[in-house]
Amino acid sequence: MLTEYAFWFLSFLAVFSALTMVVTKNPVYSVLSLILTFFAIAGHYFLMNAQFLAAVHIIVYAGAIMVLFLYVIMMLNLNKFEDEKKSLFMNSLSVIAGCILGFVLLAVVKRTDELTIVAKASSAEVGLVENLGNALYKDYLLPFEMASVLFLAAMVGAVYLSKKEMV
Amino acid sequence: MEKLVSLIPLFPLVGFLYITFFGKGLSKNLIGGIGSGAIFLSFIVSIAVFTTQLHGGNPTTVKVLDWITAGTFDIDIAFIVDPLSTIYLLFITGVGFLIHVYSIGYMHDDEGFNRFIAYLNFFVFFMLILVLGDSYVTMFVGWEGVGLCSFMLIGFWYKDMKNNDAAKKAFIINRIGDLGLIIGMCIIFFQTGSLKYDELYISGSEASSLQGWHLHAAAIFLFIGAMGKSAQIPLHTWLPDAMAGPTPVSALIHAATMVTAGIYMVARSSDLFSASDIASDVVTYVGILTAILGATIALTQNDIKKVLAYSTVSQLGLMFVALGLGAYSIAVFHVITHAFFKALLFLGSGSVIHGMGGEQDIRRMGGLKKYMPTTHITFLIGTIAIAGIPPLAGFFSKDQIIAVAFENNILIFVLASLVSALTAFYMFRLYYLTFHGKFRGTHDQEHHLHESPKVMTIPLVVLAGLSIVGGFIGFPHAVGHSVHFPHWLDHFLEKTVVMPFMEADVATESILMIVATVIALVSTYFAYNMYKKNEELALEDDEIESSTHLTLVNKYYIDELYDKIIRKPVDQLSAFIGKFIEPNVVDGLVKQVSAIPQGIGAATKLVQNGKMVMYILAMIIGLIVLLITLI
C-alpha cells in the first residue's frame, strides 16, 4: 500500500516539476524544478530497490551536474531568459511534432500490454553495491575503463575551453 | 682465380666511398694515392684474371648475389669472365690508372679535387660493372651508372652555366639512346625469356629463338642504345660539348672507355647482329656516315679538344663500320689501340692547356715544342699512331678495318680510305699549328709556358709506348706470318664473338697496307705543306667566306637543325597546350567536376541553417517515423 502511494506521489512530483522546469521563465526556478524531478526519480529508484543507483543519481545529478548549471547561470547572471521570438509556423510545427511524438510513444507502450512477460522473482539484491560492482568490474570492465578515458578527455576539453586567454 | 673478379669493381667502389665520406681533411696527394691505388689494385687483379683466360681458361660466370627473382625473370648480380670482358678490364683499369695518376697533377690546384677523384673512381666502378655484368640488366646498371658519372664530370665545374648545359645535353641525348636499349632488351626478353648472355648465346651461333622482324628490331634497338652512348649520327652532338669537363675526363670517359661501351655491347651481342643482315647494314652505314662527318668537321675546328672530340666521333664511326661488316674482333682491336693513342692525345692536349694556362684555341698557340719537349714528342707519337702510319698502333687496326671494307663493299672501302686520309690531315694540322711555327699567344702566356710536372708526363710516356707497341696484338697475316704472331687478338676472342669470314690472301693484304700507308703519308705531306711550310693559319670565325667551310665550322648545322625540328615545335606545342587546352579543356573539366558538389552543397546547405529547432524537429520526426514503422 505504502509503496503504491509513494509511486503516485513521486510520479506526480516528477511530472509536475518537469513541467515547471520547462515552463518557468526564471532559470534558477528551472534548475530547482529539475533538481526536484531528479529527487523524485531517485525516489523511484529507491522504490525499485536500486539504492546504489539512487545515491549515485543524487550525487551525480543533483550534487554535480545541476550545481554546474546553477553555477553557470549565476556566473552569467541570467536573471531571466531573454524573450524568445518564434515564428507561428515553427510553433505550430513544434506542437504537432511534439504531440505526435507523445501519442506514438503512448501507442508503443500500449503495445506492451500484448506481451506476456512474467516478472522474475527478482531478488532485492540486484541493486546492491556488491552485485553492481561485480557486474561493473567483471563483465563491463572495458566500458568502465573507456568511460574513465572519456572523462579525462572531457576534463581536458573543459579546462581548455574555459581558459581566459582564448578568444 | 676467376673468383677474384668480384674484387675488381670492389676496389674503385671502396675508393669512392672512402674519399667521399672520410676524405675531408686528407692531403691531396693522399687522396690521389688512394684513388689511383684503388684502380691499380683492380689492374693487378685484372691481369691475374686475364692470365687465366690467356692460358685457355673457359668463360665462366661468378655469381655474387641474388638480385631480382620474379617469376621466370631471374637476374643475379654475377660477373662474366671471358676473353672479351677481360681484355676490356685490362685497358679500362690500365688506362684508367694512368689517367688517375695524371689527374693528380692536372687537378692539383682545383678546389674540387676530392670530388673529382671520387667521381673518377665511381666511374671506373660502373664501367667495370658494365663490362663484367653477365646479363643485359646488369650491364644496363653500369651503362646508366657511367652515364651518371659522365653527367657529373662534364658538369664538374658547375659554377659555369655552360658546363651544366653541356652535362644536361649529354644526359638527355643518352636517355634517348637508353630508351632504344630498353626496348631492345624488352624485345629480347619477351621473345626468349632471358637476358643472360650465356643463355642467349650459349651455342655461339644464332640467338636462341629470335627470328624474323623480332631479330632485326632487337638488334636495331640495341644499336640505337649504342648510338647514344658511342655518339653516332644523329645522337653524336653531345660528345663535342662534353669537352666542357676537365681534360682527364675527356680522355678517360669520352675517348677511351665509356664511349666504347656501345662497341662492347654490339660485340657482346655479335651473335644477334651477325644473324641480322639489316641491322648490320644499318650499323655499317651509320658508322661510315659518322666517320666522314666527324672527320670533315674536325678539319675546321680550332679548339684543340674539339678537334680531338670530332676525331673520336669519326674513329667510333670506323669501329661501327667494322662491327657492321662482321669484323667484331677488329672493332675491339681498334677500340684498344684507340684507347691508347686517343687517351694519349687528350692527355697531351691537357698538358698543353695546362701549360697555356687554360687556353684551348690552337690559333693562339704555336711553337710549343721548345717549351714542352716531352709533351711534344708524345703528342707526335699519338698523331702518327692515329694517322695510320706504320708501325704504330693505329695503322694495324685501321688498316684491317679498311681491308674488311675492301672485301665486303667497295663504296665503304673508298669512304673509309677517305676518312683515313682526312684523319691524317687534320691531326697533323693540329700538330703543326700547336707545336711548330712561332708562338701566337699573348706575352703573359709565353712567359707562363712550362713543361708539365712528372706526374703528368710519365703517364704520357707510358701511353706513348703503348701507342707504339699496341698494334702488335693484331698483326695482319702479311706481317704476322713472318713473326709467327698473326691475328693473336682474333684467336683470343674466338670464344666470345663471331669471327668474320675472311679469305684475303697475303698479296691483297700487302697491297692494301701499302695503299693505306701511301694515303696517310700523302695527307701528312699536304698538312705539312699547308701548315708547316706556308704557315697557313686557320681563319677567324668572321673571316670565313666559303659556304662549305662555314658549314663545316658550324658542324653541318646539326644542333641548329635539332633546335628547329624538335625543340621549337615542342615549345610551340606546349605553349599551345598551356594557352588553349589547359584553361579550356582541363580547367573546364575540373570546374565541371567541382560544380557538382557545389550544387549539392548549395541544395543541402538549406538544411544546415544553424537553427537548432530545425535539427531537433527533424530528429523527432525521424523518431516518430521509426517508431511507427516498428509498431
Next chain:
Amino acid sequence: MDPILLYKIILCVIVFAVSLGIAAYMTWGERKIAAVLQDRVGPDRAGPFGLFQPLADGLKMFMKEEMIPGASNKFLFILAPGFFMLTACMTSVVIPWGSGLEINGTVYPMQITDINIGLLYLLGVVSIGVYGIMIGGWASNNKYSLMGALRASSQMISYEVAMGLALIALVMWTGTLSLGEIARQQDAGWANVVYQPLGFLIFLICAFAETNRAPFDLPESESELVGGYHTEYSSMKLGFFLFAEYINMFISSAVLATLYWGGYNFPFQHELGLEGNTLAIIQTVVLFAKILIFIFIFMWVRWTLPRFRYDQLMNLGWKVLLPLAIANIFFTGIGMYLFGKLG
C-alpha cells in the same frame, strides 16, 4: 503503534534535540575557547560562566526585526536557510550512537536507520548542502552575497572530490558502505585511523572546508565580502545559517569519530564486565566525548590559523589533497594485497 516505529520516532526527536542543544552550546564553547586562547574571560554575565548566553542569543535572534531586501527573490530568499538547515540535520540519521538498547527484551540499534549505502547517503546529502548557500547568495541580489555563494559552491565541490576519494579508500579497507557495520568492525580490532592515517587527515581537512570553517572560511570572509552569502540575512534566517554551520560541525565530528576513531567503541569495553544497557549508555558517552574533542579541534584551529587565500585553497584541494587521496587508494590496495584482504 508499531514499537519499532515509535522507538525510531523517539530516537529522531532525541537526536534532533541533542544536535540543536549541542550546536547551541557550541556557540558558547566557541566564545569561551576563543577567550581562553586569547587570554580573555569570555561571556560570563548570563548565568554561571555565562551558560545561559546561547538562550539569550536565540531569544535575541527571534526578537529582531526581519529584513528582506526589496530586489531579492523572496521565495528563494526564505527557502535557502531552511534548505541549508534541512541538509545539515539530515546527515545525522545514519550515525550509530551506540551498540544497541534492550527494551522489553528487544534490542534496538541506537541508529535511526542503517541503510546499506550509508556513506553514499552521506556524500549525497553533503553534495546537495551547497544549494542552500548558492540559492541564498543568489536570491539576495547582492554582489558580495553572490561572490560568497560562488566561492562557497566551488570550494565545496572541489573538496567533495578529495573527501569522496578518501572515503573510497576506507570503503576498500572495511568492505562496506554501512556506517553501522563500520562501527561494529571497530568493536574488536583497531580503530580505522590506524590503517587509514592519510585518509583521516584528508577527510579532516576536507571536513574543515566543507563546513566553511577557518582556515577555509572564504565564503564568509568578512574582510572581503562583508558577510559572504549571508550578508543580506538578518534575525532568525541568519541564525539558521549560523546554526546549521554548527550542526554541520557537530555531524562532521560525529562522522570523523565513527569512521576513523572507533565510533562508540572504547578500549577494553568487553573486559569491564558491563552488560547491555549500561554498556550502551557508556558507549554513547564515549562517542560524545570523542565528538567534543573534535569540536574542540575545530575551534582550536579556527582561532589559531589564519585564513587561506582563494588560489591557495584551490591549489591545496586540487593539487595536493586530490593526488594524495588517489595515492592513498593505491597504497590501500597494496596494503590489502599484503594483508590478504583481497577477495
Next chain:
Amino acid sequence: MMEILPNVTINHYLMLSVALFTIGAFGILFRRNAIIMFMCVELMLNAVNLTLVAFSKLWGGTDAQVFVFFIMVVAAAEVAVGLAILMMLYRNMHTTSTDVLDKLKW
C-alpha cells in the same frame, strides 16, 4: 503479472517515462535558450534511465543498471564540456540563445 511493485506494473513506469520524455522534447522544441535545452536533454536521459531501472527490476538483472550508470557518466562528461562551450559562447557573444548562435564561426 507484470507488477514490479504492489499494484504498480511496468506500464505505469513506462507511462511516467513517456510523460517525462515528451515534456523534455517539448521543452527543447519551445525554448531557445541553450542552457534550458541542455536541461531538457538531461530530463530525457533520465526518462530513459527510469525505464531501464524499471526493466531491471522486472527482469532481475544488473545489466540495465550498469547501463544507467554509464549513461550518468556520459551525461556528466557531456555537461562539463557543454557548459564550458556555453561559457565561451557567452563570453564572446553575450547570449545563450540558439536563435543567435546559428553559425559555425564568427
